[in-house]
Amino acid sequence: MKIKVLKDILGANEQLAANNRELLDSNKVFAVNIMASPGAGKTSVVLQTIRALKDKVRIGVIEGDIASSIDAETVAKEGIPVVQINTGGECHLEANQLENALNNLPLADIDLLLIENVGNLVCPAEFNLGEHRKVLIASVPEGDDKPFKYPLMFNTVDALILNKIDLLPYVKFNVNTFTKTVQNINSKVEIFKVSCTTGEGIQAWAKWLNAQMKQR
Numbered sequence: 001m002k003i004k005v006l007k008d009i010l011g012a013n014e015q016l017a018a019n020n021r022e023l024l025d026s027n028k029v030f031a032v033n034i035m036a037s038p039g040a041g042k043t044s045v046v047l048q049t050i051r052a053l054k055d056k057v058r059i060g061v062i063e064g065d066i067a068s069s070i071d072a073e074t075v076a077k078e079g080i081p082v083v084q085i086n087t088g089g090e091c092h093l094e095a096n097q098l099e100n101a102l103n104n105l106p107l108a109d110i111d112l113l114l115i116e117n118v119g120n121l122v123c124p125a126e127f128n129l130g131e132h133r134k135v136l137i138a139s140v141p142e143g144d145d146k147p148f149k150y151p152l153m154f155n156t157v158d159a160l161i162l163n164k165i166d167l168l169p170y171v172k173f174n175v176n177t178f179t180k181t182v183q184n185i186n187s188k189v190e191i192f193k194v195s196c197t198t199g200e201g202i203q204a205w206a207k208w209l210n211a212q213m214k215q216r
């Protein structure tokens with residue numbers, strides 16, 4: 001019985017995600033669902049992406065958190081439209097919450113929508129929001145064994161950002177092992193090695209993202 005209930009939830013979510021995609025497409029908005037564990041640097045990557053691309057494209061942001069609007073306030077300082085979703089305890093975003101956020105954004109004035117999901121490597125992978133691309137941020141201090149522990153998440157994404165590479169000299173993390181493990185799980189994934197502190201790798205990531213938007 002429990003399985004049936006879960007199927008119903010996911011089925012309803014899929015329908016709402018399809019509606020969101022239609023709304024995004026009709027407004028020519030390219031949406032990216034950014035997922036990661038807490039502290040991997042989602043908001044830092046969002047900020048760096050804004051700074052790298054805001055002269056080329058009009059950007060909007062949706063911040064998903066269990067509570068608070070700290071991240072939305074940080075992003076708003078960049079002078080772009082931002083909406084905060086508080087899930088009130090839920091550990092992932094669902095399509096109905098995204099629909100609500102989309103209704104509160106000036107979609108006609110946005111080309112690229114960055115959606116920062118709730119920090120969690122498990123269920124965000126199961127809920128489509130209507131996004132065009134899924135991106136995972138992993139970070140060096142989390143260790144190189146995460147792909148073994150969360151295979152669905154690593155399998156489901158189009159791009160993987162390995163953040164905090166400036167910490168590699170101080171942390172036990174084998175980039176080659178990590179990369180090979182990820183590619184075994186997901187042969188199509190694009191991998192970017194990035195540091196939001198030094199700015200290394202940000203241009204390569206931003207270039208890929210811009211190309212994905214144009215290619216659509």
Ligand code: MG
Pocket residue numbers: 042043071116
């Ligand atoms: Mg954040």
Ligand code: ZN
Pocket residue numbers: 090091092120123124
């Ligand atoms: Zn969840």
